Every structure is written in C-alpha cells, then in structure tokens.
Amino acid sequence: MTKIVNHWIGGKSVEGASGTYGPVTDPATGAVTTNVAFATVDEVDAAVAAAKDAYATWGKASLAKRSTILFKFRALLDANRDAIAELITAEHGKVHSDALGEVARGLEIVELACGITVQLKGELSTEVASRVDVSSIRQPLGVVAGITPFNFPAMVPMWMFPIAIACGNTFVLKPSEKDPSTAIKLAELLAEAGLPDGVFNVVNGDKVAVDRLLEHPDVKAISFVGSTPIARYIHTTASANGKRVQALGGAKNHMLVLPDADLDAAADAAVSAAYGSAGERCMAISAVVAVGAIGDELVDKIRERAEKIKIGPGNDPTSEMGPLITKAHRDKVASYVTGAAAEGAEVVLDGSAYRVDGLEDGHWIGISLLDKVPTTAKAYQDEIFGPVLTVLRVDTYEEGLALINASPFGNGTAIFTRDGGAARRFQLEVEAGMVGVNVPIPVPVGYHSFGGWKDSLFGDHHIYGNDGTHFYTRGKVVTTRWPDPADGPSGVDLGFPRNH
Numbered sequence: 001m002t003k004i005v006n007h008w009i010g011g012k013s014v015e016g017a018s019g020t021y022g023p024v025t026d027p028a029t030g031a032v033t034t035n036v037a038f039a040t041v042d043e044v045d046a047a048v049a050a051a052k053d054a055y056a057t058w059g060k061a062s063l064a065k066r067s068t069i070l071f072k073f074r075a076l077l078d079a080n081r082d083a084i085a086e087l088i089t090a091e092h093g094k095v096h097s098d099a100l101g102e103v104a105r106g107l108e109i110v111e112l113a114c115g116i117t118v119q120l121k122g123e124l125s126t127e128v129a130s131r132v133d134v135s136s137i138r139q140p141l142g143v144v145a146g147i148t149p150f151n152f153p154a155m156v157p158m159w160m161f162p163i164a165i166a167c168g169n170t171f172v173l174k175p176s177e178k179d180p181s182t183a184i185k186l187a188e189l190l191a192e193a194g195l196p197d198g199v200f201n202v203v204n205g206d207k208v209a210v211d212r213l214l215e216h217p218d219v220k221a222i223s224f225v226g227s228t229p230i231a232r233y234i235h236t237t238a239s240a241n242g243k244r245v246q247a248l249g250g251a252k253n254h255m256l257v258l259p260d261a262d263l264d265a266a267a268d269a270a271v272s273a274a275y276g277s278a279g280e281r282c283m284a285i286s287a288v289v290a291v292g293a294i295g296d297e298l299v300d301k302i303r304e305r306a307e308k309i310k311i312g313p314g315n316d317p318t319s320e321m322g323p324l325i326t327k328a329h330r331d332k333v334a335s336y337v338t339g340a341a342a343e344g345a346e347v348v349l350d351g352s353a354y355r356v357d358g359l360e361d362g363h364w365i366g367i368s369l370l371d372k373v374p375t376t377a378k379a380y381q382d383e384i385f386g387p388v389l390t391v392l393r394v395d396t397y398e399e400g401l402a403l404i405n406a407s408p409f410g411n412g413t414a415i416f417t418r419d420g421g422a423a424r425r426f427q428l429e430v431e432a433g434m435v436g437v438n439v440p441i442p443v444p445v446g447y448h449s450f451g452g453w454k455d456s457l458f459g460d461h462h463i464y465g466n467d468g469t470h471f472y473t474r475g476k477v478v479t480t481r482w483p484d485p486a487d488g489p490s491g492v493d494l495g496f497p498r499n500h
C-alpha cells in the first residue's frame with residue numbers, strides 16, 4: 001500500500017486539504033512507495049500562524065528550558081540513528097552507512113545548539129562615561145523558515161532548526177518533496193523531547209509552498225539550501241520582501257593535485273569524494289586538476305579504484321554506491337558522459353548504461369571517469385550531481401589556481417601536496433568558502449560555519465556555527481545611566497551626546 005506523508009502543524013500531523021499529492025519513489029526499484037501532500041497557501045498560512053502563536057511563549061522561554069529540550073532531542077536522535085537512516089535510504093537511495101554519516105553530522109549541530117547558552121552570552125562595558133554602562137544582547141527574530149534539498153534530508157534541516165529554535169525562534173520547514181519522510185520523523189522526535197506545539201512545523205510541497213513562505217509577512221528569515229538558480233531566486237525574492245536570507249547553492253568542487261602529492265592517497269580521496277553518495281553531494285569532488293607530469297599515473301590509480309566500487313541497493317550492506325534520486329536525473333547525468341567524447345574529453349570509464357540485474361526500473365548509473373576534459377565541455381561547466389569525475393590537466397600551480405578561480409562556483413576545494421608552503425599559498429589565494437589541505441571534503445565541524453563563495457551562496461551569513469547564531473538573532477545595544485545625587489541637577493543640552 002502506498003504510504004501518505006502529511007504536514008506537521010501545531011504539534012500534530014495534518015492531512016493535506018487540497019488533495020494534491022506528489023509521488024515519492026524508491027530509487028532502487030523505481031516504484032512509487034509514498035504520496036506526499038502538497039501544501040496550499042492556506043496550509044502554509046496555518047503553519048506560520050501556529051509558529052507565530054508558539055513564538056509568544058517560546059521566544060521568552062528560559063535558556064535552561066530550551067537547552068534541556070535539545071539535550072532530550074539529542075538523546076532521541078542518537079537512539080533513532082538507524083531508523084532515520086532507513087527512511088533516508090528508502091527515499092533517497094544512498095547506502096545505509098552514508099545515511100548514518102549524515103545523521104551524525106546533523107547531530108553535531110544539535111550538540112552545538114545544546115550549548116547555546118554560551119553562544120548567546122551578551123557583552124557588557126561598564127563606565128563608558130560617567131555612570132553609564134552599555135550592554136549588547138541578541139534576541140530571536142520570530143518565525144523563521146527553512147527550505148531544503150533532497151540530497152541530505154536529515155543533515156541540512158539540522159544545519160538550520162536546532163540553532164534557530166535554541167535562539168528562541170519558531171520554525172517552518174519545507175523539505176524536499178522527493179524524500180519528505182525524514183522531516184516528519186524529526187518533528188515527531190522533537191515533540192517526544194517536549195518541544196511545545198508550534199515551535200517546529202513542516203509543510204510539504206513545491207513552489208506554491210515556497211513562494212508563500214517567501215512573501216508571508218510573519219516570516220522574518222529564510223534559510224535555503226539547494227541548486228544555484230533556485231538559491232538566486234530565493235535570495236532575490238526574500239530580500240525584496242524585506243526578509244533576512246541565506247541561500248546556499250550548487251557547486252563544482254576542484255581538487256588540485258601537485259606533482260609532489262602522495263598519489264595513492266590522492267586517488268583514494270578523489271574516488272571517495274567523487275563517487276560517495278553517487279556524487280549527489282554539494283561537497284563532492286567533481287573536477288580533479290592534475291599538475292605537471294603526474295596526470296597519467298593519477299588517472300590510472302583513480303580508474304583502478306573506481307572500477308571496484310560495488311553498486312547496488314542502499315539497504316544491501318555490501319553496496320558502496322546506490323542509485324540516483326530520479327529517472328530524469330539519471331538520464332541527465334548519463335547525457336554528460338555520452339556527450340563527453342564529442343566535446344573533446346577522453347572517456348576512461350563509461351557508466352552511463354549500467355543497470356542492476358532484477359532492478360531494471362531503478363535509477364541506476366555506473367561510475368564514469370572523463371580525462372583531459374576541456375574547460376569548454378558541459379561536463380566541466382555544469383554541476384552534474386552524479387558519479388562522473390572529470391580530470392583536467394595543467395602544467396603549473398598558477399595555471400591550476402587560475403582555472404579553479406575562474407569557476408563561477410566557490411563552495412569547497414582541496415589541495416593535495418606535501419609542500420606546506422604551497423598549501424598555505426593555496427589557502428590564501430583560492431576563491432572558495434571551504435578549503436581542504438589533503439582533505440577532499442572539507443565540511444566544517446559544527447562550531448565552525450559552512451558556506452561557499454560566488455554562485456554557491458547568496459547572502460551575508462554562512463550556515464551554523466557562529467554565523468548561524470548571528471543569522472537567527474538580531475543585535476540590541478542598551479545604554480544605561482543611573483544618576484547619582486552627587487551629579488547635581490540635570491539640564492537641557494542640545495549637543496550630540498558625547499562620552500566623558
């Protein structure tokens with residue numbers, strides 16, 4: 001029987017009123033397993049109204065109360081790691097161990113939010129002028145919303161809501177319509193942890209729901225993670241509507257391999273970072289830039305490793321890579337490989353026609369490796385978001401750096417070298433928000449913020465870490481004087497106040 005996924009509003013499951021549903025498929029079989037309700041404008045309004053009501057008390061709840069609930073949520077998440085990972089695999093397709101990894105990285109942010117008491121400590125300066133003290137505090141914004149992509153249905157929402165609610169905001173999440181069940185599970189666990197009704201709400205759906213959140217007068221801030229064209233649209237629209245907005249977009253992450261690098265370690269890293277989660281990661285390495293004469297040896301080492309990757313259903317413990325999210329996406333990824341030779345690339349591995357026996361309707365694709373890819377090729381220019389690794393050849397560090405910096409994207413990047421001086425130069429000269437030195441996927445830990453440059457992020461704040469706390473709060477500065485009789489009588493003074 002097909003499962004139904006509803007909304008979560010005011011602390012309970014709410015059936016979709018419009019009768020409009022979208023299909024959710026199991027990517028391993030291609031079968032529709034679930035129908036997800038698509039919210040109308042009225043349903044989004046109901047979720048925002050529930051969040052606004054809840055804000056009246058949650059915004060004033062003590063820090064102790066907020067962090068106690070988050071500690072309970074952390075324990076429930078920990079106990080439910082497997083159950084959440086199974087939901088992710090069933091709708092996203094990634095292998096169970098990878099799904100567990102995303103839950104672990106989300107949990108890191110919950111742990112950060114448990115300690116919000118430290119991050120929200122204000123500042124006080126005493127005696128800035130005679131008997132005058134100044135304090136800086138940060139206060140919540142009100143109702144805030146998150147719009148998230150399909151590729152991390154647990155982790156990306158947890159980049160947002162734990163910090164938002166720890167700061168005293170209430171939250172409306174619009175998860176991806178392609179794998180919506182995880183968000184509802186997180187809502188249930190938050191309720192079990194004792195979160196008051198309405199503090200966390202989920203509206204499922206598509207552009208209708210998103211557009212209503214972008215224009216709703218009671219929504220004060222929008223956090224978005226997804227593809228670049230939609231991130232740009234979200235940033236423009238939400239900004240025009242007077243909202244604070246952070247919109248993280250797509251990527252094309254380069255790995256620069258210098259001639260002195262440990263080539264076995266570099267090949268291991270390239271294969272893990274390019275093909276993990278079938279390349280459906282915003283931090284996946286999709287372009288290796290080989291410097292100097294090492295290119296042939298590096299490509300051989302990558303090919304040897306990539307050929308051995310075991311592809312199969314995510315719930316089979318022997319699988320290392322699962323299927324892609326939809327049939328349409330599978331076909332699009334395959335087209336980059338089938339068109340690569342005509343664009344001047346050497347096709348070393350072609351996985352475009354790969355199928356898994358007995359699961360012919362699954363969204364399967366194999367491993368592809370393209371060498372000597374010109375920068376004019378679509379396979380280089382576009383974010384493919386699939387298991388296709390492109391290799392580009394350059395003669396010098398400078399040429400490699402210029403190539404990376406010419407990319408419109410600037411999410412993550414990595415350098416592989418044994419030369420500390422070159423690594424240091426790269427850290428300072430490369431135009432990207434996250435840099436790995438002999439680390440292929442430099443996703444920052446929870447207490448440092450995550451974010452890209454250029455077309456990979458629109459807005460002023462990166463996500464989680466200190467930037468997260470700043471994004472979900474606004475500053476207030478209080479200047480106080482308690483006069484003393486010894487000061488004598490007050491008097492009128494039309495001059496601009498000066499400190500003395």
Ligand code: NAD
Pocket residue numbers: 147148149150151152156174175176177205206207210211225226227228230231248249250251281282383385411452456
């Ligand atoms: P997407 O942009 O298609 O969708 C993201 C969200 O936006 C979903 O909730 C979707 O329902 C909504 N949406 C889609 N089209 C819309 C429209 N026209 N108007 C309003 N809302 C719309 O992204 P996706 O395919 O779900 O996710 C993959 C993309 O996300 C990749 O480009 C990947 O790089 C990016 N991503 C980026 C990061 C990051 O941190 N920078 C992290 C994860 C994923």
